[in-house]
Amino acid sequence: MSEGVEWAAHVCLLLDWLDDGRPVSTARLAAAYDLPAPYLNKQLQALVKAGVATSTAGARGGFRLARPLEKITLMDVVTAIEGPDPAFQCTEIRQRGLGATTPASMFDSPCQINTAFRRAETAWRRALADQTLADIRDQVARAAPDLPERYRARV
Secondary structure, three states: OOOHHHHHHHHHHHHHHHHHOOOOHHHHHHHHHHOOOHHHHHHHHHHHOOEEEEEOOOOOOEEOOOOOOOHOEHHHHHHHOOOOOOOOOOOOOHHOHHHHHHHHHOOOOOHHHHHHHHHHHHHHHHHHHHOOOHHHHHHHHHHHHHHHHHHHHOO
8 A cells, every 4th residue: 555545544634623614725734744745646636636625726725524523434435545456366376387277167266376365355445434533533632632623723
């Protein structure tokens, strides 16, 4: 998973904390985490395309959340940044080399490695889909209650 997923999740929290009805610029968001603005902008555009954020063009433009954190799952963020394709891509190497002379009927079912990775990925995706960014926000509030206010004062 790329660092863009981490960046996008943190920025979603920050957008929630900074929400005063006005969009937040990429430069302001990037400065908050000392990130390169052009690369962060790519993550922000992916969030917009996925319906997690909205963007407003112009000098006073920027980004806002498209919906409340209660309606944004961690899987929404992963899918926005990484895309919907499975992480594990089976290339059927079992049919090459030693397997090249094996009867084709032996390959009618997915191999056990593919099956194990798919099962694990399904569990991982379910766990991410079951947790919202509001859950994360609430955990942060319990661990560091003053953090949102500190960010608002500095960003």
